[in-house]
Amino acid sequence: MTKIYEDLSLLIKRSKLTFIILGVILFLVLAFYWKIQIWDHQKYWKMAEANHLRSLPIPAPRGLIYDRQKIILADNQPSFKVSWLKESIKTDNQIIEPVSQLLNLRPEELKSRIERYRWLQSFEPVIIKDNLKLEEVAVIEARKEEYPELQLQVEPRRFYPFGSTAAHVLGYLQEISPEELKSNPGRKWRRGEMIGKSAVEKQYDDYLTGQAGQLIETVDSQGRSLGEVNRIEPIKGRDLILSIDLDLQKRAEELLQEKEGAIVVLDPRTGECLAWVSSPSYDPNRFITRFSPEEWLSIISDPGRPLENRVIRGQYSPGSIFKIVTALTSLETGIVSDRTTFFCSGSINLYGQDFACWFKPGHGSLNLPEAIKNSCNVYFYQLGRRLTVDAIARYARILGLGKATGVDIPGEKDGLVPSTDWKRKVQGETWFPGETISVSIGQGPVLVTPLQVAALTACVANRGMKIRPRVTRVDDQKTPEQERTGLDSDIFEKIIEGMWRSVNEGGTGHGAYQPGFEICGKTGSTQVISREKAEKMIERGEEPAKTHSWFSGFAPRNDPRIVVTVLVEFGGMGGQTAAPLAGEIFKVYREKYVRQANLQGN
Amino acid sequence: MLDRRIFREIDWTTILLMVLISAIGIIFVHSAIYYQASQYVWKQILWLAVSLAVLFVLLLIDYKVLLSFAFPFYVLMNVILAGLLIFGRRIANTRSWLVFGPFQFQPSELTKLAVILLLARLFSSYKEEQMSFRAFLLSSGLVGLPFILIALQPDLGTALTFVPVLLGAYILAGLPKKYVILILIVSLLAGLVGWNYGLKDYQKKRIETLLVPGQDPRGAGYQLQQSKIALGSGGLTGKGYHKGTQSQLRFLPARQNDFILAVVGEDLGFLGILVVFGLYFIFLYRLFMATQASPDRAGVYIAFLAAMLIGCQFLINVMMIVGLFPITGIPIPFLSYGGSSLLSNFLIVGLVINIKMRRFAYVRF
Numbered sequence: 001m002t003k004i005y006e007d008l009s010l011l012i013k014r015s016k017l018t019f020i021i022l023g024v025i026l027f028l029v030l031a032f033y034w035k036i037q038i039w040d041h042q043k044y045w046k047m048a049e050a051n052h053l054r055s056l057p058i059p060a061p062r063g064l065i066y067d068r069q070k071i072i073l074a075d076n077q078p079s080f081k082v083s084w085l086k087e088s089i090k091t092d093n094q095i096i097e098p099v100s101q102l103l104n105l106r107p108e109e110l111k112s113r114i115e116r117y118r119w120l121q122s123f124e125p126v127i128i129k130d131n132l133k134l135e136e137v138a139v140i141e142a143r144k145e146e147y148p149e150l151q152l153q154v155e156p157r158r159f160y161p162f163g164s165t166a167a168h169v170l171g172y173l174q175e176i177s178p179e180e181l182k183s184n185p186g187r188k189w190r191r192g193e194m195i196g197k198s199a200v201e202k203q204y205d206d207y208l209t210g211q212a213g214q215l216i217e218t219v220d221s222q223g224r225s226l227g228e229v230n231r232i233e234p235i236k237g238r239d240l241i242l243s244i245d246l247d248l249q250k251r252a253e254e255l256l257q258e259k260e261g262a263i264v265v266l267d268p269r270t271g272e273c274l275a276w277v278s279s280p281s282y283d284p285n286r287f288i289t290r291f292s293p294e295e296w297l298s299i300i301s302d303p304g305r306p307l308e309n310r311v312i313r314g315q316y317s318p319g320s321i322f323k324i325v326t327a328l329t330s331l332e333t334g335i336v337s338d339r340t341t342f343f344c345s346g347s348i349n350l351y352g353q354d355f356a357c358w359f360k361p362g363h364g365s366l367n368l369p370e371a372i373k374n375s376c377n378v379y380f381y382q383l384g385r386r387l388t389v390d391a392i393a394r395y396a397r398i399l400g401l402g403k404a405t406g407v408d409i410p411g412e413k414d415g416l417v418p419s420t421d422w423k424r425k426v427q428g429e430t431w432f433p434g435e436t437i438s439v440s441i442g443q444g445p446v447l448v449t450p451l452q453v454a455a456l457t458a459c460v461a462n463r464g465m466k467i468r469p470r471v472t473r474v475d476d477q478k479t480p481e482q483e484r485t486g487l488d489s490d491i492f493e494k495i496i497e498g499m500w501r502s503v504n505e506g507g508t509g510h511g512a513y514q515p516g517f518e519i520c521g522k523t524g525s526t527q528v529i530s531r532e533k534a535e536k537m538i539e540r541g542e543e544p545a546k547t548h549s550w551f552s553g554f555a556p557r558n559d560p561r562i563v564v565t566v567l568v569e570f571g572g573m574g575g576q577t578a579a580p581l582a583g584e585i586f587k588v589y590r591e592k593y594v595r596q597a598n599l600q601g602n
Numbered sequence: 603m604l605d606r607r608i609f610r611e612i613d614w615t616t617i618l619l620m621v622l623i624s625a626i627g628i629i630f631v632h633s634a635i636y637y638q639a640s641q642y643v644w645k646q647i648l649w650l651a652v653s654l655a656v657l658f659v660l661l662l663i664d665y666k667v668l669l670s671f672a673f674p675f676y677v678l679m680n681v682i683l684a685g686l687l688i689f690g691r692r693i694a695n696t697r698s699w700l701v702f703g704p705f706q707f708q709p710s711e712l713t714k715l716a717v718i719l720l721l722a723r724l725f726s727s728y729k730e731e732q733m734s735f736r737a738f739l740l741s742s743g744l745v746g747l748p749f750i751l752i753a754l755q756p757d758l759g760t761a762l763t764f765v766p767v768l769l770g771a772y773i774l775a776g777l778p779k780k781y782v783i784l785i786l787i788v789s790l791l792a793g794l795v796g797w798n799y800g801l802k803d804y805q806k807k808r809i810e811t812l813l814v815p816g817q818d819p820r821g822a823g824y825q826l827q828q829s830k831i832a833l834g835s836g837g838l839t840g841k842g843y844h845k846g847t848q849s850q851l852r853f854l855p856a857r858q859n860d861f862i863l864a865v866v867g868e869d870l871g872f873l874g875i876l877v878v879f880g881l882y883f884i885f886l887y888r889l890f891m892a893t894q895a896s897p898d899r900a901g902v903y904i905a906f907l908a909a910m911l912i913g914c915q916f917l918i919n920v921m922m923i924v925g926l927f928p929i930t931g932i933p934i935p936f937l938s939y940g941g942s943s944l945l946s947n948f949l950i951v952g953l954v955i956n957i958k959m960r961r962f963a964y965v966r967f
Contacts, residue, residue, distance in 0.1 A: 010731065011902045012893050014774055018906075019890035022913050023883065029920055030879055036834045036924060037872040044834020 054217055054225075056125060057190055060210025061156035063237035065170060065200060067246040068274075068473060072161060074170055074201075079157035080132040082140055082150055083125035083192075084114060099147060102139060103129050125151055127192035131289050158194065158288050164281040166249050168309045169242065169273075169409070169471050171199030172284035194288065199309065199409050200242065200471060210237035241473045243272035251588050252277045255581045261548075261568040262310040262450040265585060268458035268560045270474045271467035271481065273407075275585070278310040312404075312412040315447040316567060319524030320375045320508075320574065321550050322396075322442025324460060324495060327368060329395040330383045331491045338368045338494040344378035351434045355381050358525070372498025373507035375523060377441050384440025389431055392439060393419040398485050400466055401448055405455045407469040416447035442524060454565035457552045460496065461520075461560035463489035496520050500557055503579075511579030512553055512564075517590050521553020521564075521582065523574030547571070551578035555586055562589050611959045612661065613892075619885045620936055620951055624650050624944065626878070627862060627937040633843055634865045642939060649941035653948035660952040664960060668953070669726070669900055672719035676744070679713040683751040690755075698755045710752045710760045711946035717745055717764060718907045718950065721771045726900035733775040741771050759931030766914030770907045825861070829923045833867040833875075840871030860931055862938045864923050878937070879920075886913045892954045901957040908950045 036044065065074035082103065100107040105128070113128055132140075140152055158173050173194040181191060190212065196202040213234035218226040245265075252263045256279035265275035282299055300307060308314065330336045346362035348355050357363065357377040363370075371379035384392075396402060402417030416422075418439060420431040438444035448456075451469055459466045468481040499520035502509035509521040525547040549571030554563045564582045571577035628650070632643045682700075686709065690697035699706045721741060728737060745768040753761040772781075835841070866874045889909035893902045912935045919934045921927035933940055935947045 008899060008902050011774055015890055015893040015906050018773055025917060032924055033875050034872060036830060037836055037867060038838055040834050041837040044831050047831045048835035
């Protein structure tokens, strides 16, 4: 061995000694644990049992929703709810039975309610009944000692003072589902919380939702409160001001009563919607309970589909409204000028097929503005014959059809703008020129939502400036979202000329005429009807109307302030049904806003 | 350079003990936060795997090579700590974290390793029976610098874990009585000044709580009270795995970190505590006895300082949660949740294993 080890015995001795000291201390500490865990076990066991702290959420009021005149459309009301607080949520029948009797609930219902939340941490309250009547509150309060697991609480409950008015703008609340709770661990949602499930309540849920407070109290092993320890007050959600004008909204809803359809009124300068009607409507107050599934079922199974927001989710054939797009395409591509005339004899034979004008005797010889005024089909067949469907599709897209408008209400549908590509991909067939003839007057596979038509009308009214519709007020500081289409404003003037004549010179839109208000508009009637609907109407003993009725227009001609789009399902000819309704809205608007402005101006 | 024979000498028992204690830790972190996302558990399992891998890499390198880099390593860690103080982002009110994407790392943990290596290097050629004043000052200063840098983060708990290391160096080098008196006077003065100027209010509260327990059960004494209730109500056999009401009700704060043993004590009772103490006793015994298996002076220092670091952290934590020591935020090595401390503890024990592996001087004829 060449290596001689160092003498480290002194160090090793010190190390051993240290370990012995450490070991002795550890042993003494262990003895202390023995004292706490074995000797004083009873004492601490009682403390653990008797001295629980419990934290209860204090729900925060949601922000209020106002119309543009600061009238409250969505309010909060105090309401009583009762929660189940059995510490371990044991579902023993001994307690389920009397409690369900006390609350007038079916035992199975109560049980399933508690079961639904089993997966969540215990000791958090499970709401078992809400919107209690005062008598029920009194009964529970009186038997508080008997049922310490029942917890009465006041919560701010959403209340819509005008019931079904503007329901499709406001939306409704429903209890958050366990699935939503599980899939959003990042959000601080609580079980039983009411969240926005549609329209503005959903879109602006984060904005409207406040921050829940917290109440910490000591409770005994039976769950009885022994006093408050700490309280964090809830913070109310932020208020939201809509662009809706309640007066206009109410009037528009009256006009659509007993009818199925949609009305949109918007300001073409900003895109702000003043009225938004989808008929039939529903009363959102009825969903603000966490329970009564029967009622919910009756609403979702209603054949009139009151929950469907027809303004953005109803996809309809545009009918003659689409002639605006065909006319624009023709003028822009230069195949005709506004002075080009065609002769309408009441029908025309193209590609070996007869295409009829809606006016059997025929319009005779007319130019483009006259063709728009009279909504002459033959004139537009002549245009369709000279255009490709892809050219029409291109301009339809530029004008905003075929994709959602981007309004601040969720669930918007895209509509459909057909093209040769689309047909090849979706139907696997080539496009026939005869189909272009149909598309040129808005028949065929074209689909639009009423809001898209309103946005299209606003774009025409703005002479080519597209706006994004919205239901909330535009901030004064911010300019509204606008987008140029890049089309020549002269072209729009020529179409507006036709739309003006349609209303003011005895055209198809004459029903919308209001003396002293320069309204420009276009009617539409669609020949599409689902067989199902027609059969249902016959069943009800009604004459099945063959067409949906459209009118979309704006006013005043030179300084557009309002766009009105009306769709009445099975309303018959656009000129007969939709145009007078629109006229009524123009009238109300004029009385309220234009006169007001004049008075202020003078 | 690498002699295959050294691999026969790997101390598998110690490695097994470390893994076992870490596994118990992960099981009870899972119990402590049973109702929350299990990402804590997966993160800790990942850290354990990483730590084991790094440990084996460390074993390949002769500790004497590591010792030769002790000084630059020490300087680097102090530069990082100083940099953190100046540029670090505040996370949970301290500047202790380096952030790499989804992972966070506390350089203060790795600094422990650097300090142990540096002290061992310093004393490797120190053959006096008693410590000189120069050596006393030098070693105190070298430990004092990172201590202050970490205490300023502020992370007093981690800073305090350096004290047993320094204490270990004093003990091993043989501290004369007069210095003991000097230390007592200095620490008394520092205590007085610190009490009035240095300590935060909550830290004072914690010390007051220790002196007069139960006076303010909702404030500073709350944690202590809750951890004692958790332990005491556990009794002999406990309430069962993740059945403890104290921890499940979230009455017990920091239950996956500093108070993990209270969760063990509530779920498994005194028997569970006995098992943890037993495992730790064997573990510490092996660490302290590693000084006997060391070929040189530096090795003895490394083994002893590592044993002091881990032993004292364990001791302080088990005393802290029953109110025998102020609540300072010192976790139990291996058992408590925390990735960087797990890794640095594995590396520190890895050093000891490294020394034992190379205890024989193999001679080639």
